[in-house]
Amino acid sequence: NAGVTQTPKFQVLKTGQSMTLQCAQDMNHNSMYWYRQDPGMGLRLIYYSASEGTTDKGEVPNGYNVSRLNKREFSLRLESAAPSQTSVYFCASTPGQAFSGNTIYFGEGSWLTVV
Amino acid sequence: SQQGEEDPQALSIQEGENATMNCSYKTSINNLQWYRQNSGRGLVHLILIRSNEREKHSGRLRVTLDTSKKSSSLLITASRAADTASYFCATDAETSYDKVIFGPGTSLSVIP
Numbered sequence: 001n002a003g004v005t006q007t008p009k010f011q012v013l014k015t016g017q018s019m020t021l022q023c024a025q026d027m028n029h030n031s032m033y034w035y036r037q038d039p040g041m042g043l044r045l046i047y048y049s050a051s052e053g054t055t056d057k058g059e060v061p062n063g064y065n066v067s068r069l070n071k072r073e074f075s076l077r078l079e080s081a082a083p084s085q086t087s088v089y090f091c092a093s094t095p096g097q098a099f100s101g102n103t104i105y106f107g108e109g110s111w112l113t114v115v
Numbered sequence: 116s117q118q119g120e121e122d123p124q125a126l127s128i129q130e131g132e133n134a135t136m137n138c139s140y141k142t143s144i145n146n147l148q149w150y151r152q153n154s155g156r157g158l159v160h161l162i163l164i165r166s167n168e169r170e171k172h173s174g175r176l177r178v179t180l181d182t183s184k185k186s187s188s189l190l191i192t193a194s195r196a197a198d199t200a201s202y203f204c205a206t207d208a209e210t211s212y213d214k215v216i217f218g219p220g221t222s223l224s225v226i227p
Binding site: 041045101103104109 | 216
């Protein structure tokens with residue numbers, strides 16, 4: 001059972017370039033999330049999707065877009081990358097309703113550097 | 116400001132010792148969870164404690180919750196080198212259904 005799979009693992013972008021981080025889960029979870037992790041900041045929620053066809057902004061959505069392609073897949077797009085978006089990105093999912101004390105299952109992370 | 120704050124930021128102990136880390140939060144919560152992150156990996160769920168619970172155990176882990184003080188502690192007994200990781204508390208606020216807040220974490224080093 002793969003759980004949450006995200007790609008790519010590492011990426012270097014130039015300022016202004018665009019890219020999409022892909023995420024898929026095979027646990028039949030309804031809710032999916034994108035977080036970023038920066039030193040000393042913990043994890044901050046970028047966007048989440050409570051169900052297929054819905055997406056909502058989290059704490060730090062500026063500069064990002066998301067697509068819930070189907071129940072399994074939730075992608076994160078940087079349209080015009082900026083150095084401030086250098087971070088580690090985590091995709092995650094939960095069964096049932098978003099949050100509500102459900103265990104959050106995380107992917108292995110994507111290390112993004114914007115130069 | 117962040118909902119959850121772990122303390123200490125870093126902790127170094129000898130193998131076999133107990134490790135205690137604390138989490139403080141600001142607003143009333145429904146649940147508090149602890150997660151572990153090994154270097155270069157994703158977070159893994161350790162334990163959840165609900166607001167009406169005071170203590171939970173899971174193997175060598177003991178979690179307490181004091182809602183009057185808005186704090187929780189994670190105790191790892193008889194630590195092992197493999198426990199070296201960062202530990203995060205995550206709270207879901209009673210008045211908000213749209214996010215779980217993670218603290219900045221405690222970095223634990225267990226020296227063999």
